[in-house]
Amino acid sequence: MQRRELLRLLAGAGATPWLASLLHAGEPTGWQADFEASDAPWKIGFDTPPADLPEAAATVRGRFPDAVAGTLYRVGPAGHDLGGQRYHHWFDGDGMVQRFAIEGTTVRHQGRYVQTAKRLAELRAGHRLTEAFGTVLPGVEPATSADAINVANTSVLPLAGELLALWEGGSATRVDARTLDTLGLKTWRPDLAGMPFSAHPKVDPDGTVWNFGVGARQGLLALYELAPEGALRRAAVLPVTDLPMVHDFAVTERHLVFLMPPLVYDDKGKPPGTSFLDAHAWKPELGMRALVVDKKDWNRRRMLTLPAGFLFHVGNAWEEPGPRGARIHVDYVRSDNADGVFTTNRELMRGRRVRSPGPHLTVAMLDLGTGRATQEVLPLDAEFPRIDPRRVGLRHRRVVHATQVTKERPGFAAVAYTNVETGRSQRFVYGAQAMVEEHLLVPDGRGPGWILGTVLDLVQRKTVLSCFAADRLAAGPVAQAVLPRALPLGLHGMFSPA
Known part of the structure; x- marks a missing residue:
């Protein structure tokens, strides 16, 4: 009998607490064992780096244009497993900033975990201590606050x-832009401490920063306006009925625009130990509501409705005068x-590929003016x-945008530059x-600009890291930098x- 199975049987028979501690001492259990058993080549994008990634030089082909001289910052979930236990959702992993x-x-890279209070406490313990967005592991405690599970x-x-490392449900985390040292939580005002940002x-274009935060349990939408220098x-x-999971939004010259999918927090009848994600219910009868808020007067709001659907990301919004209103x-x-x-x-966390609607x-x-909302779905994933x-x-x-879904693995195989007016x-x-x-x-005052982004090369x-001329994307990259390592697949930068 393998040691892991023996420990499980003993723990189940009520053995002493030190046996439970051994279960957290690096023996893979459940999802971690599934992940390790997977032979999917793409799972390297969901591996957990055991430590920070020290600065290293990339091998560069071609030359990166002067307009992209600077720093690309990216972040994503990277710390997926600890003490033999693996999170059950990609979004739960501890954040790592890439520079x-x-x-x-010349391209130089370094990656560092954001040293949130959550991460530091769990590293000391050697196992997970609290529930996460989509995972509630055995023996963990409920979150005492949003920042108690903030993974940045x-x-x-x-x-x-x-540099602010951002998460959905809690405070922004301050990071040194050069060293990537974690500097602590950002508090915009004492009474806003711990509010979602x-x-x-x-x-x-004038440098004003707009943001929001969702308090799903309370049905509250927080709004922020920051000066270009960062002052609040x-x-x-604002109270919002049936406030759903909102990940992104848009601004126009005069309005804030929230597309709200019918994925609504509703924990009625849910058993104890239900994750925050699983406390949400899909209610298509609500439609996709569009909340429009006046930038100058946040009490002036309109609600319009589109057909039900789900979204994570918005590209942009703009407005024009109409016969009866914008x-x-x-x-x-x-x-x-x-x-x-x-x-x-x-299922990514098990090393499994499960397809969902593209x-x-x-x-x-x-x-x-009319209160009518319409849309056109382009035939382009x-x-x-x-x-x-x-x-x-x-x-x-x-x-x-990324495009071209593949059958063999998660994610996309191509990058596209699309005219949303002509398709x-x-x-x-x-x-x-x-x-x-x-x-x-990346803008270039002398031309159409440059497209800059990363891929994980499985071969x-x-x-x-690749750079393309925006007006000649199909011609291929003008420069590429091959890192000496595979980075965890990230989210935004x-x-x-x-």
């Missing part, structure tokens, strides 16, 4: 000389339902939409053995020019 310093023919793993925001802030200008909390155009990535949140992003690039029009940052809230035409798209296909991450558009078992 790519780019200059011409979703996005980043360079602001006022620092979400992972997709929007930066207006305004914050307020008409807001917003592009987003739509799925028919939320199955992927509950299945696909869970997300498609979608363009909606919200007519504030997509995720991680990004635009020219100078066009946030303004009329835009093109969106950079015409150009793309570069990395190939069947690459897993495409988010790509950004080389290394992460590759920001570019900071030199």
Whole structure:
């Protein structure tokens, strides 16, 4: 009998507590054992680095343009297992910030875990202590606050000389932009301590930062307005009936726009030990509600309704005058339902591929004059939409996004640059053995700009950073940097020019 099975039997028979501690001492159990048994080559993107990744030079082919001289920051879940136990959802992993310093023919990389209070306490204990977004492991305690389970793993925001590592449900975490040292939680105002500051802030062309936070249990939506230098200008909390899981939003010149899928917090009748994710219910009868808030007066709000669907990400929004009121155009990535949140992003943690309804690039029009909302779903699978940052809230035409879902593995095989008005798209296909991450558009005052992003190359078992001319994406990269290692697959990033 294997040692792991023996320990399980003894623990089940009521053996002494030291046996339970042995179960946390590195012996893989349950999902961790499944993950280790998987022969899927793509599972390297969901491995747990045992420690920080020291600075290392990449091998560069070509030359990165002067416009992309600077730093690309990325973050994502990386700490998936501890003490032989593995999280049951990709989004639960402890965050690791990646820093790519780019200059011409040189790219240097380092990666560091965000040392949240949660991570430090669990490292000391040698096992998980609290429940997570999508996982409740045996013996863990309920969260005492949102920041007690804050993993700082979703996005980043360079602001006022620092880097903020962002998560859905709690405070932003301050990180040194050069060393990636963790500096502690960001508190915008004493009475806002611990309030959710979400992972997709929007930066207006004048530098104003807008953000939100969702208090699902309380049905409260927090709103934030920050000055370009990072000082808080305004914050307020608004009640919203049937407040759903909202990951992203959009801004226009005059409005904040929230597309709210019918995935609503509802823990009635749920057994003890239900995860926060599983306390949500899919209620398609609500439709996809669009909440539009006036930027100047947050008490002026409108609610419109689109057909039911699910989304994580919004590309951009802009508005134009209509006969009876403003008409807001917003592009987003739509799925028919939320199955992927509950299945696909869970089974990754076992090293299993489970397909869910593919997300498609979608363009909606919200007519504030008539109260009518319509949309067109483009025949183009997509995720991680990004635009020219100078066009946030303004009329835009093109969106950079991942595309080309594959049957063999999770994720996407190509990056695309799509005109959302005509539907015409150009793309570069990395190939069947690459897993495409988010790509950004970096402006260049002398031309159409550059597309910059990472992929996990499964043949080389290394992460590759590529740069393309935005108007010649299909021609392939003008420069690539091959790292000496494979990085955990991440979520979002920001570019900071030199």
